[in-house]
Amino acid sequence: MSVSIFDRQRILIRSTFAACVISALALIWSHRFLPISDYPDWVFEGSIVAQLLHGNAAASYSFKHYPVPYSGTVALLGVLDLVFPPEISGKVVLSLCIILFALSSTYLLNSLRGDTDNPLILLPLLFLLNTFFFWGELFYLFGLSLFFLYAGYLFRRIYRAEPINWWLIGVASIAMFFFHAIPYATAILITLTLILVESRTELIGPFVISFAPSIGLTIWYALERSSLKHLAPVWRFWSLHQLAGRSLAAFSPFPEFLPWLGIEVPLMKVFAILNLIVALVLTLVVPLCMLSPIRLRTRHSGVLASAIVCGVAVIAAGYEFEGMISPGERFLYPAVWIGLCWLIGTRSFDRVSVGGRVLTVSLIALLACQILFLQINVGAVSNDLTALYSRLRSAGSHAEMCAVYEIYRQQSWDRPHRSGLDVLLTNHASVPRLPYHLYMENKAEAPIFQMGILTYTGLGDNEDLCKSQ
Numbered sequence: 001m002s003v004s005i006f007d008r009q010r011i012l013i014r015s016t017f018a019a020c021v022i023s024a025l026a027l028i029w030s031h032r033f034l035p036i037s038d039y040p041d042w043v044f045e046g047s048i049v050a051q052l053l054h055g056n057a058a059a060s061y062s063f064k065h066y067p068v069p070y071s072g073t074v075a076l077l078g079v080l081d082l083v084f085p086p087e088i089s090g091k092v093v094l095s096l097c098i099i100l101f102a103l104s105s106t107y108l109l110n111s112l113r114g115d116t117d118n119p120l121i122l123l124p125l126l127f128l129l130n131t132f133f134f135w136g137e138l139f140y141l142f143g144l145s146l147f148f149l150y151a152g153y154l155f156r157r158i159y160r161a162e163p164i165n166w167w168l169i170g171v172a173s174i175a176m177f178f179f180h181a182i183p184y185a186t187a188i189l190i191t192l193t194l195i196l197v198e199s200r201t202e203l204i205g206p207f208v209i210s211f212a213p214s215i216g217l218t219i220w221y222a223l224e225r226s227s228l229k230h231l232a233p234v235w236r237f238w239s240l241h242q243l244a245g246r247s248l249a250a251f252s253p254f255p256e257f258l259p260w261l262g263i264e265v266p267l268m269k270v271f272a273i274l275n276l277i278v279a280l281v282l283t284l285v286v287p288l289c290m291l292s293p294i295r296l297r298t299r300h301s302g303v304l305a306s307a308i309v310c311g312v313a314v315i316a317a318g319y320e321f322e323g324m325i326s327p328g329e330r331f332l333y334p335a336v337w338i339g340l341c342w343l344i345g346t347r348s349f350d351r352v353s354v355g356g357r358v359l360t361v362s363l364i365a366l367l368a369c370q371i372l373f374l375q376i377n378v379g380a381v382s383n384d385l386t387a388l389y390s391r392l393r394s395a396g397s398h399a400e401m402c403a404v405y406e407i408y409r410q411q412s413w414d415r416p417h418r419s420g421l422d423v424l425l426t427n428h429a430s431v432p433r434l435p436y437h438l439y440m441e442n443k444a445e446a447p448i449f450q451m452g453i454l455t456y457t458g459l460g461d462n463e464d465l466c467k468s469q
Contacts, residue, residue: 009117009360016364017102020125023371024098027129027378028091033385033434035378036094038136038449040433041462043090045448046077047440050086053078058445060458066224067217070139071453072179086440097141098128104148108337111155112300112345119360120340125367126253126278127333129374134255136433139452143180144333146172150187151338155303158198166210173214182330184214186310190338193309194302236320238328243319246329251279251336253370271373274366285339286311296346303342310335385434392438402466405435435465 028034051057064071073093080089105124132141150172157164176184188211195203249255254271286307289297297304310331317328388408395401439446447460 012360012364013117013119013121016122016367017106017125020128020367020371021099021102023375024128025095027374028094028098031378031382031386032087033382033389033437034094035381035385036134036136038433039090039094039138040436041449042074042077042093042136042138043086044436044440044446045074045452045454046081046089046093047086048448048454049074049078050081053082058458060445060456062455062457064453064455067178067221068451068453069177069179069181069184069221070451072175073138073142074452074454075178087437093138097133097138097145100145101141101148102128104145104152105337108148108152108155109341109344111152111341112159112303113347118344119356119363120344122360122363122367123282123340124337126363126370127251129255131249131252131255140180140182140330143176143183144330146176146179147183147187147334148337150176151190151306151334152341154191154194155300155341158194158200158302159300164203164206166206169207170210170213173211174217177214177217180330181218182327183334184218186313186331186334189309189313190306190334193306197302197305234321235318238315238319242326243315243328246326247283247332248275248279250329250332251275251282253278253366254373274369278366282336285336285343289339289342292346300342300345303338303345307335307339307342310338389434389437392435393441401435405466432465 048057048061052061052063077086077089077093080092083089084092102125106121109118109121109124150169153168153172154164156162173184173187176187191207195201195207252275254275289304289307313331314328314335317331319326319328321327388404391404392401395404436446438444445458446465447458447462448454448456449462450456
Protein backbone atom coordinates (compact mmCIF):
# COMPACT_ATOMS: atom_id res chain seq x y z
CA MET A 1 0.00 0.00 0.00
CA SER A 2 2.79 2.44 0.92
CA VAL A 3 4.54 1.78 -2.40
CA SER A 4 1.30 2.61 -4.21
CA ILE A 5 0.99 5.92 -2.33
CA PHE A 6 4.57 6.87 -3.24
CA ASP A 7 3.99 6.00 -6.88
CA ARG A 8 0.81 8.07 -7.07
CA GLN A 9 2.53 11.02 -5.39
CA ARG A 10 5.48 10.78 -7.75
CA ILE A 11 3.28 10.57 -10.85
CA LEU A 12 1.12 13.47 -9.64
CA ILE A 13 4.04 15.80 -8.96
CA ARG A 14 5.88 14.93 -12.17
CA SER A 15 2.70 15.34 -14.22
CA THR A 16 2.10 18.72 -12.59
CA PHE A 17 5.67 19.77 -13.38
CA ALA A 18 5.26 18.79 -17.04
CA ALA A 19 1.85 20.48 -17.31
CA CYS A 20 3.16 23.78 -15.92
CA VAL A 21 6.19 23.87 -18.21
CA ILE A 22 4.16 22.89 -21.29
CA SER A 23 1.51 25.49 -20.45
CA ALA A 24 4.15 28.23 -20.14
CA LEU A 25 5.76 27.22 -23.44
CA ALA A 26 2.37 27.14 -25.15
CA LEU A 27 1.71 30.65 -23.90
CA ILE A 28 5.02 31.88 -25.31
CA TRP A 29 4.58 30.32 -28.75
CA SER A 30 0.85 31.01 -29.15
CA HIS A 31 1.11 34.79 -29.32
CA ARG A 32 3.33 37.05 -31.38
CA PHE A 33 3.19 39.97 -28.93
CA LEU A 34 3.59 39.13 -25.27
CA PRO A 35 3.01 41.56 -22.38
CA ILE A 36 6.67 41.60 -21.31
CA SER A 37 7.97 45.10 -20.60
CA ASP A 38 11.54 45.19 -21.93
CA TYR A 39 11.42 42.11 -24.12
CA PRO A 40 10.97 43.98 -27.47
CA ASP A 41 14.10 46.02 -26.65
CA TRP A 42 16.17 42.89 -25.99
CA VAL A 43 14.98 41.25 -29.22
CA PHE A 44 15.85 44.44 -31.12
CA GLU A 45 19.30 44.56 -29.50
CA GLY A 46 19.85 40.92 -30.44
CA SER A 47 19.17 41.81 -34.07
CA ILE A 48 21.78 44.58 -33.81
CA VAL A 49 24.34 42.11 -32.39
CA ALA A 50 23.71 39.85 -35.40
CA GLN A 51 24.17 42.82 -37.75
CA LEU A 52 27.44 43.74 -36.04
CA LEU A 53 28.67 40.16 -36.40
CA HIS A 54 27.79 40.33 -40.11
CA GLY A 55 29.46 43.75 -40.36
CA ASN A 56 26.39 45.61 -41.65
CA ALA A 57 25.05 47.44 -38.56
CA ALA A 58 24.50 51.20 -38.45
CA ALA A 59 27.58 53.21 -37.47
CA SER A 60 25.88 54.40 -34.27
CA TYR A 61 25.99 50.88 -32.77
CA SER A 62 29.11 49.19 -31.44
CA PHE A 63 30.24 46.62 -28.90
CA LYS A 64 31.55 47.88 -25.58
CA HIS A 65 35.29 47.43 -25.23
CA TYR A 66 35.07 45.94 -21.74
CA PRO A 67 33.20 43.00 -20.12
CA VAL A 68 29.66 43.84 -19.02
CA PRO A 69 27.13 42.00 -16.86
CA TYR A 70 23.62 42.01 -18.34
CA SER A 71 25.03 41.06 -21.75
CA GLY A 72 24.46 37.29 -21.84
CA THR A 73 20.85 37.34 -23.03
CA VAL A 74 21.41 39.85 -25.84
CA ALA A 75 24.53 37.96 -26.95
CA LEU A 76 22.51 34.72 -27.02
CA LEU A 77 19.79 36.42 -29.05
CA GLY A 78 22.38 37.75 -31.48
CA VAL A 79 23.91 34.31 -32.04
CA LEU A 80 20.47 32.76 -32.57
CA ASP A 81 19.66 35.54 -35.06
CA LEU A 82 22.43 34.18 -37.27
CA VAL A 83 20.10 31.21 -37.85
CA PHE A 84 16.55 32.37 -37.05
CA PRO A 85 14.48 35.53 -37.55
CA PRO A 86 14.72 37.81 -34.47
CA GLU A 87 11.22 37.09 -33.20
CA ILE A 88 11.79 33.33 -33.37
CA SER A 89 15.08 33.80 -31.53
CA GLY A 90 13.18 35.71 -28.87
CA LYS A 91 10.71 32.86 -28.42
CA VAL A 92 13.58 30.37 -28.15
CA VAL A 93 15.26 32.48 -25.44
CA LEU A 94 11.99 32.84 -23.50
CA SER A 95 11.48 29.07 -23.72
CA LEU A 96 15.02 28.39 -22.50
CA CYS A 97 14.41 30.81 -19.64
CA ILE A 98 11.31 28.89 -18.50
CA ILE A 99 12.84 25.43 -18.86
CA LEU A 100 16.09 26.37 -17.14
CA PHE A 101 14.28 28.07 -14.25
CA ALA A 102 12.07 25.02 -13.69
CA LEU A 103 14.90 22.47 -13.85
CA SER A 104 17.38 24.51 -11.81
CA SER A 105 14.82 25.21 -9.08
CA THR A 106 14.04 21.50 -8.77
CA TYR A 107 17.76 20.66 -8.79
CA LEU A 108 18.43 23.08 -5.93
CA LEU A 109 15.48 22.03 -3.81
CA ASN A 110 16.49 18.36 -4.17
CA SER A 111 20.12 18.99 -3.21
CA LEU A 112 20.00 17.64 0.33
CA ARG A 113 17.63 14.75 -0.33
CA GLY A 114 16.79 12.88 -3.50
CA ASP A 115 13.14 13.41 -2.62
CA THR A 116 11.41 14.40 -5.82
CA ASP A 117 8.01 13.74 -4.27
CA ASN A 118 8.06 16.40 -1.56
CA PRO A 119 5.17 18.85 -2.17
CA LEU A 120 7.51 21.81 -1.56
CA ILE A 121 9.03 20.96 -4.95
CA LEU A 122 5.86 22.39 -6.53
CA LEU A 123 6.30 25.89 -5.11
CA PRO A 124 8.75 27.18 -7.76
CA LEU A 125 6.26 26.18 -10.47
CA LEU A 126 4.08 29.08 -9.32
CA PHE A 127 6.80 31.43 -10.52
CA LEU A 128 7.76 30.12 -13.95
CA LEU A 129 5.94 33.16 -15.37
CA ASN A 130 6.78 35.47 -12.51
CA THR A 131 6.86 39.22 -12.12
CA PHE A 132 10.48 39.42 -13.22
CA PHE A 133 9.50 37.55 -16.39
CA PHE A 134 6.77 40.05 -17.23
CA TRP A 135 9.09 42.92 -16.40
CA GLY A 136 11.43 41.48 -19.02
CA GLU A 137 14.33 40.91 -16.60
CA LEU A 138 15.58 37.94 -18.58
CA PHE A 139 19.21 38.63 -17.65
CA TYR A 140 18.33 38.21 -14.00
CA LEU A 141 16.26 35.06 -14.54
CA PHE A 142 19.05 33.36 -16.52
CA GLY A 143 21.60 34.42 -13.91
CA LEU A 144 19.29 33.21 -11.14
CA SER A 145 18.87 29.81 -12.79
CA LEU A 146 22.63 29.47 -13.12
CA PHE A 147 22.93 30.39 -9.43
CA PHE A 148 20.41 27.68 -8.48
CA LEU A 149 22.46 25.12 -10.41
CA TYR A 150 25.65 26.38 -8.79
CA ALA A 151 24.22 26.30 -5.26
CA GLY A 152 22.68 22.86 -5.78
CA TYR A 153 25.98 21.49 -7.05
CA LEU A 154 27.88 23.01 -4.12
CA PHE A 155 25.45 21.65 -1.52
CA ARG A 156 25.58 18.18 -3.05
CA ARG A 157 29.38 18.06 -3.13
CA ILE A 158 29.97 19.42 0.37
CA TYR A 159 27.34 17.36 2.18
CA ARG A 160 28.10 14.15 0.31
CA ALA A 161 31.84 14.63 0.82
CA GLU A 162 32.45 14.37 -2.92
CA PRO A 163 35.24 16.18 -4.81
CA ILE A 164 34.38 19.55 -6.33
CA ASN A 165 35.19 20.20 -9.98
CA TRP A 166 36.75 23.64 -9.62
CA TRP A 167 36.99 24.11 -13.39
CA LEU A 168 33.20 23.80 -13.49
CA ILE A 169 32.91 26.31 -10.64
CA GLY A 170 35.11 28.77 -12.55
CA VAL A 171 33.04 28.45 -15.74
CA ALA A 172 29.80 28.88 -13.76
CA SER A 173 31.13 32.04 -12.09
CA ILE A 174 32.01 33.61 -15.45
CA ALA A 175 28.59 32.69 -16.87
CA MET A 176 26.81 34.23 -13.86
CA PHE A 177 28.90 37.40 -14.20
CA PHE A 178 27.89 37.89 -17.83
CA PHE A 179 24.18 37.43 -17.12
CA HIS A 180 23.61 39.43 -13.94
CA ALA A 181 25.70 40.90 -11.13
CA ILE A 182 23.37 39.99 -8.25
CA PRO A 183 23.25 36.18 -8.77
CA TYR A 184 27.02 36.31 -9.22
CA ALA A 185 27.44 38.22 -5.94
CA THR A 186 25.00 35.85 -4.23
CA ALA A 187 27.12 32.86 -5.34
CA ILE A 188 30.18 34.39 -3.66
CA LEU A 189 28.15 35.22 -0.55
CA ILE A 190 26.70 31.76 -0.01
CA THR A 191 29.97 30.00 -0.86
CA LEU A 192 31.88 31.91 1.80
CA THR A 193 29.03 31.37 4.27
CA LEU A 194 28.94 27.63 3.58
CA ILE A 195 32.72 27.23 3.88
CA LEU A 196 32.92 29.15 7.17
CA VAL A 197 29.87 27.61 8.86
CA GLU A 198 30.85 24.06 7.88
CA SER A 199 34.50 24.71 8.83
CA ARG A 200 35.77 23.75 5.39
CA THR A 201 38.49 26.41 5.28
CA GLU A 202 40.64 24.17 3.06
CA LEU A 203 38.21 25.08 0.26
CA ILE A 204 38.93 28.82 0.42
CA GLY A 205 42.08 28.58 -1.73
CA PRO A 206 40.50 26.58 -4.60
CA PHE A 207 37.41 28.78 -4.42
CA VAL A 208 39.43 32.00 -4.78
CA ILE A 209 41.45 30.54 -7.65
CA SER A 210 38.29 29.36 -9.46
CA PHE A 211 36.61 32.74 -9.08
CA ALA A 212 39.76 34.71 -9.96
CA PRO A 213 38.89 35.14 -13.69
CA SER A 214 35.37 36.41 -12.97
CA ILE A 215 36.66 38.63 -10.15
CA GLY A 216 39.15 40.09 -12.65
CA LEU A 217 36.27 40.78 -15.06
CA THR A 218 34.34 42.44 -12.24
CA ILE A 219 37.26 44.74 -11.37
CA TRP A 220 37.70 45.66 -15.04
CA TYR A 221 33.99 46.46 -15.33
CA ALA A 222 34.00 48.48 -12.08
CA LEU A 223 36.95 50.58 -13.25
CA GLU A 224 35.23 51.35 -16.55
CA ARG A 225 31.98 52.23 -14.74
CA SER A 226 33.80 54.49 -12.31
CA SER A 227 34.95 56.66 -15.20
CA LEU A 228 31.34 57.39 -16.20
CA LYS A 229 29.15 60.06 -14.71
CA HIS A 230 26.03 58.86 -12.87
CA LEU A 231 23.14 60.99 -11.70
CA ALA A 232 21.46 58.27 -9.66
CA PRO A 233 21.97 58.08 -5.89
CA VAL A 234 24.81 55.80 -4.81
CA TRP A 235 22.57 53.94 -2.36
CA ARG A 236 19.07 54.42 -0.99
CA PHE A 237 17.38 52.35 1.72
CA TRP A 238 13.92 50.81 1.51
CA SER A 239 10.76 52.54 2.56
CA LEU A 240 8.23 50.19 4.13
CA HIS A 241 5.89 50.63 1.14
CA GLN A 242 8.66 49.86 -1.35
CA LEU A 243 9.75 46.73 0.50
CA ALA A 244 6.17 45.47 0.85
CA GLY A 245 5.34 46.26 -2.78
CA ARG A 246 8.44 44.60 -4.21
CA SER A 247 8.07 41.52 -2.02
CA LEU A 248 4.43 41.17 -3.00
CA ALA A 249 5.26 41.63 -6.68
CA ALA A 250 8.05 39.04 -6.55
CA PHE A 251 5.85 36.40 -4.91
CA SER A 252 2.56 37.00 -6.75
CA PRO A 253 1.42 33.90 -8.65
CA PHE A 254 -1.25 36.00 -10.42
CA PRO A 255 0.72 38.95 -11.83
CA GLU A 256 -1.39 41.95 -12.76
CA PHE A 257 1.01 42.64 -15.55
CA LEU A 258 -0.82 45.29 -17.55
CA PRO A 259 -2.66 48.44 -16.46
CA TRP A 260 -5.69 47.75 -18.64
CA LEU A 261 -6.29 44.49 -16.80
CA GLY A 262 -6.54 46.66 -13.68
CA ILE A 263 -8.27 45.93 -10.44
CA GLU A 264 -11.62 45.74 -12.27
CA VAL A 265 -10.78 42.39 -13.86
CA PRO A 266 -13.28 39.69 -12.84
CA LEU A 267 -12.17 38.00 -9.61
CA MET A 268 -9.05 40.21 -9.48
CA LYS A 269 -9.69 40.97 -5.82
CA VAL A 270 -9.77 37.25 -5.12
CA PHE A 271 -6.50 36.81 -7.02
CA ALA A 272 -5.04 39.75 -5.11
CA ILE A 273 -5.90 38.06 -1.80
CA LEU A 274 -4.31 34.83 -3.03
CA ASN A 275 -1.22 36.82 -4.02
CA LEU A 276 -1.09 38.31 -0.55
CA ILE A 277 -1.42 34.90 1.15
CA VAL A 278 1.28 33.28 -1.02
CA ALA A 279 3.62 36.26 -0.54
CA LEU A 280 3.19 36.17 3.24
CA VAL A 281 3.81 32.42 3.38
CA LEU A 282 6.98 32.62 1.28
CA THR A 283 8.25 35.66 3.16
CA LEU A 284 7.99 33.60 6.35
CA VAL A 285 10.05 30.68 5.00
CA VAL A 286 13.39 31.97 6.30
CA PRO A 287 11.99 33.03 9.73
CA LEU A 288 10.37 29.57 9.96
CA CYS A 289 13.75 27.97 9.33
CA MET A 290 15.33 30.14 12.04
CA LEU A 291 12.64 29.19 14.57
CA SER A 292 12.94 25.45 13.93
CA PRO A 293 13.99 23.23 16.86
CA ILE A 294 17.71 23.08 17.68
CA ARG A 295 17.93 19.44 16.57
CA LEU A 296 16.82 20.50 13.07
CA ARG A 297 19.04 23.56 12.89
CA THR A 298 22.12 21.43 13.44
CA ARG A 299 21.42 19.61 10.17
CA HIS A 300 22.98 21.20 7.09
CA SER A 301 23.68 24.33 9.12
CA GLY A 302 25.64 25.88 6.26
CA VAL A 303 22.55 25.80 4.04
CA LEU A 304 20.42 27.33 6.79
CA ALA A 305 23.04 30.05 7.32
CA SER A 306 23.08 30.74 3.55
CA ALA A 307 19.30 31.27 3.53
CA ILE A 308 19.58 33.64 6.51
CA VAL A 309 22.45 35.60 4.94
CA CYS A 310 20.45 36.03 1.70
CA GLY A 311 17.46 37.16 3.80
CA VAL A 312 19.62 39.78 5.50
CA ALA A 313 20.91 40.87 2.08
CA VAL A 314 17.33 41.63 0.98
CA ILE A 315 17.23 44.40 3.59
CA ALA A 316 20.88 45.45 3.51
CA ALA A 317 21.10 45.83 -0.29
CA GLY A 318 18.36 48.46 -0.15
CA TYR A 319 16.08 49.94 -2.78
CA GLU A 320 18.55 51.60 -5.13
CA PHE A 321 22.24 51.29 -5.83
CA GLU A 322 24.06 53.07 -8.68
CA GLY A 323 20.87 53.38 -10.68
CA MET A 324 19.78 49.75 -10.15
CA ILE A 325 16.25 49.78 -8.79
CA SER A 326 15.59 47.35 -5.93
CA PRO A 327 18.81 45.33 -5.83
CA GLY A 328 17.58 43.94 -2.50
CA GLU A 329 14.62 42.17 -4.10
CA ARG A 330 17.03 40.07 -6.20
CA PHE A 331 17.98 38.24 -3.00
CA LEU A 332 14.37 37.21 -2.26
CA TYR A 333 14.32 34.13 -4.49
CA PRO A 334 17.76 32.87 -3.35
CA ALA A 335 16.75 33.27 0.32
CA VAL A 336 13.43 31.46 -0.08
CA TRP A 337 14.64 28.74 -2.47
CA ILE A 338 17.59 27.89 -0.21
CA GLY A 339 15.22 27.95 2.78
CA LEU A 340 12.91 25.50 1.00
CA CYS A 341 15.93 23.32 0.17
CA TRP A 342 16.81 23.21 3.87
CA LEU A 343 13.21 22.40 4.88
CA ILE A 344 13.12 19.50 2.43
CA GLY A 345 16.46 18.31 3.81
CA THR A 346 14.96 18.22 7.31
CA ARG A 347 12.03 16.12 6.00
CA SER A 348 9.49 18.88 6.55
CA PHE A 349 6.07 18.23 4.98
CA ASP A 350 6.62 14.53 4.44
CA ARG A 351 4.83 13.33 1.33
CA VAL A 352 2.56 10.87 3.17
CA SER A 353 1.72 13.14 6.12
CA VAL A 354 -1.65 14.86 6.36
CA GLY A 355 0.06 18.26 6.04
CA GLY A 356 1.97 17.08 2.98
CA ARG A 357 -1.17 15.83 1.26
CA VAL A 358 -3.07 19.03 2.00
CA LEU A 359 -0.17 21.11 0.69
CA THR A 360 0.05 19.02 -2.47
CA VAL A 361 -3.65 19.38 -3.26
CA SER A 362 -3.61 23.11 -2.44
CA LEU A 363 -0.61 23.83 -4.64
CA ILE A 364 -1.96 21.83 -7.58
CA ALA A 365 -5.30 23.68 -7.32
CA LEU A 366 -3.47 27.01 -7.18
CA LEU A 367 -1.35 26.07 -10.19
CA ALA A 368 -4.46 25.09 -12.16
CA CYS A 369 -6.06 28.47 -11.38
CA GLN A 370 -2.87 30.25 -12.37
CA ILE A 371 -2.64 28.45 -15.71
CA LEU A 372 -6.23 29.40 -16.51
CA PHE A 373 -5.68 33.00 -15.37
CA LEU A 374 -2.59 33.44 -17.55
CA GLN A 375 -3.98 31.70 -20.62
CA ILE A 376 -7.07 33.94 -20.60
CA ASN A 377 -5.44 37.26 -19.72
CA VAL A 378 -2.21 36.94 -21.68
CA GLY A 379 -4.31 35.98 -24.69
CA ALA A 380 -6.60 38.99 -24.24
CA VAL A 381 -3.74 41.44 -23.80
CA SER A 382 -1.79 39.94 -26.69
CA ASN A 383 -4.80 40.56 -28.91
CA ASP A 384 -4.82 44.20 -27.77
CA LEU A 385 -1.11 44.49 -28.55
CA THR A 386 -1.67 42.95 -32.00
CA ALA A 387 -4.42 45.47 -32.73
CA LEU A 388 -2.22 48.35 -31.56
CA TYR A 389 0.70 47.13 -33.66
CA SER A 390 -1.55 47.02 -36.72
CA ARG A 391 -2.54 50.64 -36.08
CA LEU A 392 1.09 51.69 -35.69
CA ARG A 393 2.10 49.80 -38.81
CA SER A 394 -0.69 51.23 -40.95
CA ALA A 395 -0.10 54.85 -39.93
CA GLY A 396 0.33 57.12 -42.95
CA SER A 397 3.20 59.09 -41.43
CA HIS A 398 5.59 59.05 -38.52
CA ALA A 399 3.63 61.84 -36.82
CA GLU A 400 0.42 59.82 -37.10
CA MET A 401 2.12 56.75 -35.67
CA CYS A 402 3.45 58.78 -32.73
CA ALA A 403 0.00 60.22 -32.04
CA VAL A 404 -1.40 56.70 -31.70
CA TYR A 405 1.62 55.51 -29.74
CA GLU A 406 1.62 58.39 -27.28
CA ILE A 407 -1.96 57.75 -26.13
CA TYR A 408 -1.18 54.16 -25.22
CA ARG A 409 2.26 54.97 -23.80
CA GLN A 410 0.75 57.34 -21.27
CA GLN A 411 -1.58 54.57 -20.12
CA SER A 412 1.28 52.12 -19.63
CA TRP A 413 2.92 53.64 -16.56
CA ASP A 414 1.80 54.20 -12.99
CA ARG A 415 -0.41 57.29 -12.99
CA PRO A 416 -2.12 59.28 -10.22
CA HIS A 417 -5.57 57.96 -11.16
CA ARG A 418 -4.44 54.47 -10.20
CA SER A 419 -3.94 53.95 -6.50
CA GLY A 420 -3.84 51.47 -3.65
CA LEU A 421 -3.70 47.78 -4.49
CA ASP A 422 -3.88 48.53 -8.21
CA VAL A 423 -0.54 50.37 -8.18
CA LEU A 424 0.99 47.91 -5.71
CA LEU A 425 0.38 44.94 -8.01
CA THR A 426 0.70 46.47 -11.48
CA ASN A 427 3.85 46.07 -13.55
CA HIS A 428 4.78 48.29 -16.47
CA ALA A 429 3.29 47.26 -19.78
CA SER A 430 5.06 46.43 -23.02
CA VAL A 431 3.41 49.21 -25.03
CA PRO A 432 6.35 51.64 -24.70
CA ARG A 433 8.60 49.04 -26.33
CA LEU A 434 6.17 47.79 -29.00
CA PRO A 435 7.57 49.99 -31.82
CA TYR A 436 10.81 48.01 -31.66
CA HIS A 437 9.00 45.25 -33.56
CA LEU A 438 8.20 47.80 -36.25
CA TYR A 439 11.81 49.04 -36.35
CA MET A 440 13.04 45.45 -36.74
CA GLU A 441 10.59 44.88 -39.56
CA ASN A 442 11.76 48.04 -41.33
CA LYS A 443 15.43 47.52 -40.37
CA ALA A 444 15.42 51.03 -38.92
CA GLU A 445 17.71 52.56 -36.32
CA ALA A 446 16.35 53.21 -32.80
CA PRO A 447 17.74 54.08 -29.35
CA ILE A 448 18.34 51.20 -26.95
CA PHE A 449 19.06 50.39 -23.32
CA GLN A 450 22.81 50.82 -22.98
CA MET A 451 23.34 48.84 -19.80
CA GLY A 452 24.57 45.77 -21.65
CA ILE A 453 26.96 44.76 -24.37
CA LEU A 454 26.02 47.48 -26.90
CA THR A 455 26.79 51.19 -27.11
CA TYR A 456 24.52 53.57 -29.04
CA THR A 457 25.88 56.97 -30.07
CA GLY A 458 22.81 58.17 -31.97
CA LEU A 459 20.05 60.51 -30.83
CA GLY A 460 17.03 59.62 -28.79
CA ASP A 461 15.61 58.19 -25.62
CA ASN A 462 14.56 54.57 -25.34
CA GLU A 463 12.02 55.60 -22.69
CA ASP A 464 10.01 57.44 -25.34
CA LEU A 465 10.80 56.28 -28.84
CA CYS A 466 8.85 59.06 -30.54
CA LYS A 467 11.08 61.70 -28.97
CA SER A 468 14.01 60.07 -30.67
CA GLN A 469 12.76 60.73 -34.15
